[in-house]
Amino acid sequence: MQRGFFVSGVASTMAENRLDNITHNLANVNSTGYKASRSSFKTVLADSHLAGNQKQTSSASYLSMGSQYIDTSAGSIRQTGNALDFAIVADGYFQVQQANGNIALTRAGNFSRDGEGNLITQSGFPVLDDGGSPITLPDGEVSGTNDGMIYVNNQPVVQLGLVTLINKNDIQQAAGTLITTPESNTESAVGTVVVEHGALESSNVNAVLAMTEMVATLRAYESTMKVVEQYNQLASQLNSDVGKIQG
Template sequence: MQLGFFISGGAGQMMQNRLDSISNNLANASTVGYMEDRTAFSSMFSSKMGREGIPDNTSAAHLSMNTQYTSIEPGSIRSTGGEFDFAIHGKAFFRVQMQNGTEALTRAGNFQIDAEGNLKTQNGHPVLDNNGSAIQLPRGEVSATKNGTIFVNGDPVTELGLSMLVDPRKIQKSEGVLIHTPKENVAPADNSVSVHHHSLEESNVNSVLTMTEMIATTREYESMMKTLENYNQQASLLNDRVGLVQG
């Protein structure tokens, strides 16, 4: 009985966590550079689920607690015509500076420029060049090449800082479109990466598939809750009947 409570209750909690993740993905389906959160499950097998002292050779399985990870698969690139819009083709990220001086990575290239000419993200974080310095642009017409070099009025000014991940599993998301990772997990972008000016990368969330996943997960969650309710009813009946003297 206790085992049934544990398995159904744990599975229900995992389904709830998965629903929260799916809901957040759907809410950010139109967010530039958003990378969807995914949930992984694994099965645990046991051959010791019989009564104590009675061998049980039949293996039983149940889901272990879920883990979440961020998918870095690229989204589609669309042309915007925006002067400070950039998109990356390839598995690289823009380098940005956080308030505490550390670096973060992002695929969201919908940058803006302040009164002093500083290139910043939508949340106000400075965009860094390939040397790790904040990018500051003079006034003028901005253009860029595929290697990330930015020109102003036809003159080269700076080069966008682009980095790749050594191990995509060692990342942590923050502020929706930023990710953090240890310095040793970051490497310079290689020749497979190119920059598209006047373009932005869409979210990598597939709305249709995600909606389908939400419906299926909701049904699984409801099923687990019904199972848990049945175990609860059985436990109540057991408590009422144990020790009852039949006259």
């Protein structure tokens, strides 16, 4: 019975975590450059032992929560025609500076200029150039080339800071569409990735698939909670019976 309680508890926790992921993903289905969060699972062997030093008598395997990871697959690219919109084709990330001074990465290229001409993200974080410095643009007509060079009035002004990941698994999701990773896990991608000017990358969340997963997960969660309730009733009955016998 203890194993039943344990396995049911693990299953309900897994379902709750998966629901959290799906809900978060659905909330960002329209967020430019957003990368979906996923849950992985692992098989764990649960052993049952006799008392003392006697040999193992049985074992059972069950699923357990493994880890959460970020799906780095590319979203679709849509044309906007906006002068400060940029989309990276295939692998690569823009570099931005967070409020604490640390560098974060993003695929969301829907930038804007503040009152001082600084190129910033939708959250107000400075966008960095290929030397790691915040980008400031002079007044004028902005254009760009497919290597990430920004022009103003047809004159080259600055190169967007572009990097790729060495290990795609060594990343963490930060606020909004940002991800973080050790600096040692990035390398310059200037000249190796294509940047489309006047375009944006959509979220890689498939809303229909996410809704289907949510329905299936909710049903699994409800089934698990029914099993837990049955175990609770059985345990309560056993305790009552033991009390009657002892009485």
